[in-house]
Amino acid sequence: MxxxxxxxxxxxxxxxxxxxxxxxxxxxxxxxxDEIRHDGxxxxxxxxxxxxxxxQAPLLLLTGxxxxxxxxxxxxxxxxxxxxxxxxxxxxxxxxxxxxxxxxALPVINPVGMSLRRRSNGAGVDLMRxxxxxxxxxxxxxxxxxxxxxxxxxxxGQPEAMEKESSLLCDFVRRERQGRSFTLALDLHSGFGSxxxxxxxxxxxxxxxxxxxxxxxLARLLDxxxxxxxxxxxxxxxxxxxSGDLWDLLLLEAEASGDEQRFLPLTLELGSWLWxxxxxxxxxxxxxxxxxxxxxxxxxxxxxxGVLLLLLAEACASHRRWLPAEGQRATYQSEARNRWYGP
Ligand SMILES: [Zn+2]
Numbered sequence: 001m002x003x004x005x006x007x008x009x010x011x012x013x014x015x016x017x018x019x020x021x022x023x024x025x026x027x028x029x030x031x032x033x034d035e036i037r038h039d040g041x042x043x044x045x046x047x048x049x050x051x052x053x054x055x056q057a058p059l060l061l062l063t064g065x066x067x068x069x070x071x072x073x074x075x076x077x078x079x080x081x082x083x084x085x086x087x088x089x090x091x092x093x094x095x096x097x098x099x100x101x102x103x104x105a106l107p108v109i110n111p112v113g114m115s116l117r118r119r120s121n122g123a124g125v126d127l128m129r130x131x132x133x134x135x136x137x138x139x140x141x142x143x144x145x146x147x148x149x150x151x152x153x154x155x156x157g158q159p160e161a162m163e164k165e166s167s168l169l170c171d172f173v174r175r176e177r178q179g180r181s182f183t184l185a186l187d188l189h190s191g192f193g194s195x196x197x198x199x200x201x202x203x204x205x206x207x208x209x210x211x212x213x214x215x216x217x218l219a220r221l222l223d224x225x226x227x228x229x230x231x232x233x234x235x236x237x238x239x240x241x242x243s244g245d246l247w248d249l250l251l252l253e254a255e256a257s258g259d260e261q262r263f264l265p266l267t268l269e270l271g272s273w274l275w276x277x278x279x280x281x282x283x284x285x286x287x288x289x290x291x292x293x294x295x296x297x298x299x300x301x302x303x304x305x306g307v308l309l310l311l312l313a314e315a316c317a318s319h320r321r322w323l324p325a326e327g328q329r330a331t332y333q334s335e336a337r338n339r340w341y342g343p
Contacts, residue, residue: 011115013065013074013108017046020082024048027085034168036112038122043111045168048081051098058316059177061185062105062309063169066127066246068113068120072270072291072301073188077107079302080309100317104176109165117286121165124150125157129244130166132159133252136205137241145243156244166246173250173265182319183263184218184312187247188305190270191290192239194277196305198222199236199267203245206237208341211251211260213329216336217322218264221315227307235340236267261323268308270301 017030024030028050035042051057062080064073084103087094108114112122120126129145145156157163162170177183200215202208209215219233236245247265254260275292285293292298315322324332 011043011108011111013071013078013114014044014046014111016075016078017107020078020085023082023085027088028081033106033172034164036122036164038112038115043115045106045109045111045165047104047106047172048077049102049104050081050084051102052100054102055179056181057100057102058182058319059180059184060101060103060309060313060316061173061176061183062103062107062188063109063185064106064188065108065110065114066165066169066187067189067290068110068116068118069287070119070188070190070290071114071287072190072298073268074107074114075298076188076302076305076309077105080306081105083306097313097317101313102176102180103313104172106169106172109169119153120150120155121163123157123163124155125163126154126244127163127166127169128246129154129156129242130159130162131170131244131246131249132162133204133244133248135203135241135243141240144241154242159244169246170250174253177263181262182316182323184316184319185247185263185265186309186312187265187267188270189267191272192269193271194273195232195271196230197232197234197239197269197271199234199239199269201236201245201251201265202248203236203240203242204248206241208235208336209251209260210255211264212336213324213332214261214264216332216339217324218315219336219339221311221322225311228311230304231268231308238340268305270305 028048031047032044033047035044062077064077110121110127113120135144143154145154146152147156222228222231222233251265254263272289275297279294292301
């Protein structure tokens, strides 16, 4: 069982991945995409992938650990691969699912930040403020991304020359989704609010993305499931507007090439205020506000969001059954506008 406990001997998440390797053998491909050097040490960035080798197969793409303090998302991804590998030993339906889709993941994008126990990467850059996308408002707010100093949080670095971790993530997404019939991406974060939220782009502007109808259809799937109606499905700008969001960049690129209806990136923001209320002493730890430190709660989080990942995998496999047909898009769009943007 994975667990968020500290120890010596390298990054915990890398040790967990190493321990998983025997189980993943023959089920998933694990590669070192590149490494990040910091203070004389090398930190690998791993990719995991499993499922269909058909280059057009729909893709579920999972990313975690963009913010180094938010470790729980990486654990949810590793637990999901462990679950699938164990299910694949006996389950026909898992084999069938994986014959229809590809699942690819970058479980730890910011290993240096994780190792240093801080949000930013080794250079002090907040990777989720690092893309060359400018907010249409709120520029005066520090958390929207600042270019003053890496000593303060939310430092954007140089968006025109993105950090290596940001470029690796974006290139991975571009490469993996190229030629695919459909891609659902989920970037796992934690720490904001008392509810678990699913945010869709954009975060740099208030107006909706061109694939609003598709997001509306996906929200319907979740709303209709009694197991998954726990999530607040919303545009990210309901909470804050920022510059430099990597997913905004990738979705803008998809819009520019006219294939945004086949690309739905989401951010899962695990609300930690509930965990903190039940265990207020967690706030004394630097990681407490972002991760469940009590074992039974940690295990509950892995189970809870594993259900979401399974639904998203099914949604990829069956995307033709729920995505709106061309003639239905206007209806879905107006439903979404009423729900999220007012009449
Ligand atoms: Zn985050």
